[in-house]
Amino acid sequence: MPVVKHRAREVVLTAGLKTDGLLFLRSGTVEVVKDGVQIASVNAPGSVFGELAVLLDQPHMAEVRALEPSEFYVAESAILASDPTVAHYVAAILARRLDAANRWLAAVKRRIQAGDPPNVIGKAVEKVEELISYGGRDPTGW
Amino acid sequence: MPLIPDSAVFQRRLGALPLATYQAGENVLTTGSRTGQLLILKKGAVSISKEAVEIAKVAEPGAGEISALLDQPHTADVRALESSEFYVADAASLLVQDPVVLLYVSAIVAQRLNRANQVLIELKSQIHAGQPPSEIGKTVEKIEELLGPSGGNLAYAGYPYDPFA
Secondary structure, three states: OOEEEEOOOOEEEOOOOOOOOEEEEEEOOEEEEEOOEEEEEEOOOOOEEOHHHHHHOOOOOOEEEEOOOEEEEEEOOOHHHHOHHHHHHHHHHHHHHHHHHHHHHHHHHHHHHOOOOHHHHHHHHHHHHHHHHOOOOOOOOO | OOOOOOHHHHHHHHHOOOEEEEOOOOEEEOOOOOOOEEEEEEEOEEEEEEOOEEEEEEEOOOOOOOEEEEOOOOOOEEEEOOOEEEEEEEHHHHHHHOHHHHHHHHHHHHHHHHHHHHHHHHHHHHHHOOOOHHHHHHHHHHHHHHHOOOOOOOOOOOOOOOOOO
16 A cells, blocks of 8 residues: 655644545554544554545544654555455454443443543543544554 | 445345344344354344343344344343344355445444444533533433444444454
């Protein structure tokens, strides 16, 4: 796959903008920003970005910005239909996120039931948001 | 051509798979079992329970909705509530080798994450506004429906199987 490089502070994906491609982090660190708030900082090689936009055919939900010089493998969305290995990698990431978000949501519920203060509940909600919003990587498959 | 095949293409693909029928009360999947099979509900209704407590019911899928039950060593039992038919596929070969099925399943998961994300915005503003726990709890349940096993599309949170496990 071709590689693109981004300098520190460069925007990699713009929220609200539609692009037709998947990005896999090769090296570097990026942040995921939603509504002006950082929801994740990512440096794990293999982390995927842009997959929800591609699968849902909609604009990106969050902004991705390089925190340091970062490199990505770039693939067109059609690779999901033509390369089972890539398709499987992305599917496994999605499903893992769904599963993890589900478990964190259970933690949110327990905290509400325990009468925890809003800031404690909010922390667990942030974790759910991180899992829902950004791709991450398949820890077993990269 | 759109990236995600429409459900008719997916249904045709499923049509080639063997069927398994379970009678009312029969166990479809048992906690801790692992057969490597992907079960896709064609007809009927099942109950998903965890430690003997029912956590979801999955009924006959509507148009474009597929209920997939994946057998991995997991913490839930699946029992037929009525006579139910499933397409049976080898999970490894179907999911790994068939991009059509894989894409379709991915799109369903992506839709659920996306809808959950929209409700999460509501949840955050409720917490921020200091709404009572009962109200916040209702919104959490909405998200739970989208993410959890009763999501109605891809039924069982046990997906994905771990191809590397």
